[in-house]
Amino acid sequence: MPVRGPPLPRLLLDNVSCMRNAQIILRHVNVSIHDGGALVLTGTNGSGKTTFLRMMAGFCRPTAGQILWNGHDVSDSGVYHQYRLQLNWLSLKHAITDKLTVLENVQWFELLESKMGKSLPAVELMGLGRLANEKARMLSMGQRKRLQLARLIAIDRPIWLLDEPSIALDSDGVKLLEYIIAEHRKRGGIVIVATHLPIEIEDAMVLRLPPRFPRRMTLSDMLDRADMS
């Protein structure tokens, strides 16, 4: 009987580096993520967390190494076509249309996916049920973030790429975020989160990206220097 090896990771970053503007932002990154896995990206401002997510989304290519999905290089255009349909991207830009209602802002994306029926439950789950028929321009920052999260649930793709998803959320909102991430992972979904704020994600791998610039001088460094002169 043939011996079966361990399952292929759904996503594998094999010695990946990435440059932007002629500078190396990510260097020799190796990560494998199986179904239900979570990766948390941390690091100082400018360390490359958003660049990592953009690269995973295919907006910028690795300058070395490969990103493999099911063992296939996503930079291959045939593979990318299928791979991008797996992705749900939540960025710092809200992409909310103010003149549409809260519900329409979710339904619009659901329609683009040829899906129906999940928008209202998603809006309600995110605590926006009473605002469903209000124009989105009425929403506060935190409510806008909740609307983005409602979209994530309604569209329901397997790989979530989340850039600072908890910014502007109150403590209940953060709990809801943690809940939807946990539920997504129970169904085999993958989550990659870039964050400065603590989010509880069970058994997540944490990748701390090194700072790209030397530490800024602190006040005490400056005072020490003044003492020496």
Ligand SMILES: Nc1ncnc2c1ncn2[C@@H]1O[C@H](COP(=O)(O)OP(=O)(O)OP(=O)(O)O)[C@@H](O)[C@H]1O
């Ligand atoms: N559009 C761009 N063109 C060229 N270089 C860029 C661009 N955006 C960012 N960079 C460079 O990439 C580096 C990493 O930026 P990135 O946005 O990935 O960091 P980050 O870790 O997400 O930062 P933050 O915590 O501030 O959100 C920056 O220092 C910047 O020099």
